[in-house]
Amino acid sequence: MQKPCVIFCCDFAATTQQSARRLGIRAKQVISSRRLLEDKFKALKRSFTDTEVPLPKFWGGSRVHLSQIEFRQGGASQLHDRFQYMRDQNDSWNIERLSP
Known part of the structure; x- marks a missing residue:
């Protein structure tokens, strides 16, 4: 937003x-x-x-106020490192590792 x-x-x-x-x-x-x-x-x-x-x-x-953002780093054989940051109700970030 x-x-x-x-x-x-x-x-x-x-x-x-x-x-x-x-x-x-x-x-x-x-x-x-x-x-x-x-x-x-x-x-x-x-x-x-x-x-x-x-x-x-x-x-x-x-000013951009993010509620969710994903970081992705390429890996061999398409095994990318992916992390999703999601903001919660308390304005804290929850971090999850995602599959490629």
Whole structure:
């Protein structure tokens, strides 16, 4: 199930990531050299010395709330390792091994 959370997810990411990381996301563009990237980062860092780095306007996304997911790893002779994770009423995960 997918739930829109444009503001919540962005706010969460902004409060849990270091300011340097939030600055780095603002520098995304095609560049000609590593030096140019570092210079742009330093300039951005100086411009936010005394303030919190605001969220970029283009940030958004969705939160996916899973109730079931399966992981599968291929094996010889089609003997795959398969694990099914199912969420219960208490929001805990039950793990079951499945046959190939």
